[in-house]
Amino acid sequence: MKRVIIDCDPSADDALALMLAAASAELSLEAVTAVSGVCEVVQSARNALNILELCGRSDVSVAAGASQPLKRRLEFDGKYCGCDGLSETGLVPASSCLSRLPAVELIHRKLEEHPGEIYIISISPMTNLAELLMKYPESRGQIAGIYTINGSYGVAPDKSSWNPRPSWNVRTDPEAAKYVIESGIPVTALGLDVTMRLENAMAERLMAEGNKNGWAFQFLERAVAFNLKRGLEPYSLLVDAMAVAAAVRPEIAEYIHGKAAVSDQDGLMCGQTLFGAKGYADQWNSDVRAAYCFDFDIYIDLFLERVFS
Template identity: 35%
Template structure:
């Protein structure tokens, strides 16, 4: 079983990604670290703690990290995720506190204790990961693999050029992409095609408390659901790749992050034409959405069975 450490900013799609990871028989969550992003750090941390208890993995550490970007003012996406960050979901407040320390140190210590064994997946702004890499560059050697949900080679969603997770802290993203490891970038080009349509949501409705208290209120708040369309469940795509890499086609590329552009700050500049250059990334280009939803819904069904 693959061990994973999730750095996140819950967030509707973060919650759906965490649920997928917990429900999968192929991965084991060894830690959850939080960052300010979709909503403020106190809220992302509270949401991670509530999810941990509601879904049923209270032994897994949750560690809070950076409240905002390295060099910029904090931006949020509460207009998309709701004031709480979890749309209309109303989970019981957590009874257990977060672990002591900072997320960056937890990332370093966890990977150092198990070099080559733990996959790091980041589905929020990359501030915590950048701090970890700066403090201990060997993190890039200790991680089994590093997967992000972020970026795009075609378009943005925060701006015409930039995807939210990268736009929230471009300097951190630039540090992470230039750190000497291979970043598997699952971006909007893949995730925006993973749509929760009416048929998907109907299956979620049949999943007891998990469906009625978390999945459906999140998805329906996230966007309009119709027979053929629905909101894109971005972050779950990165976790799905860790579970089954054959779901997503990836191509080697050189990725650089724009930090200075007036209109392009946060843009991931993706060059698939390598020439003599060594790629620093594997970039997702397409996803088998049918198999993706089979995997996701099967994992959700396993969680639903455990919480009643």
């Protein structure tokens, strides 16, 4: 069983990731931390709390973290995720409370309790994790590894994905992503190389085969309706949970092992993830497995068996 902490900015795709993690016996969910991303950070944390209570996991501590990126300004408009950050799905507020500890302190405490055993699942801007490493440098050696959907690595067989481009989370706080990805902590990345191969048919299969009486299905139904109303693709709801699935089922993806660097310079290159398996990349202090292949049939089966059954 893997001990994991999920660092997120709960919109509807983060919510599905939390649902899958909570339903997976392969994972011991030690804590959930929230960062500003699609909405203000306390709202993000409360969104996570609401989801976990509906999953029957009120025992999991949830902490609010960074309210803004390390050096940049983030504005919230609700266009892509609604005024609540959760696609206006109308969840009942949780009866439990947020942790009194800030996110960095909660993660640090858990790492001190279980050094070398905890994996971080990062599905948001990496501000919390960068602040953790800055305040507690020893955390580098205490984190077992990081699973993330952040970045684009140019390793996908599909030629349209050969040219890496910034992912939203990295572009939102490139300084934080640079600090974390280049820290030397082992990173398993499900970047745009594979997440861009999601299809609406996968969401449609969940809608067709899922248990329509379950609260999780009704959440998905409302989130899909929100996306369609805003001109957004339903498949985007399935991005973040890919990092959870990779932690649950190691065989679900195939990887190239190499090193990565992140551009934090303003301009067109801001937030771009550079990846190399040899040569010039040898100078980078990073350790990254970048996915180039992902089994979406196993992925959707996991949701149908565990979340929408």
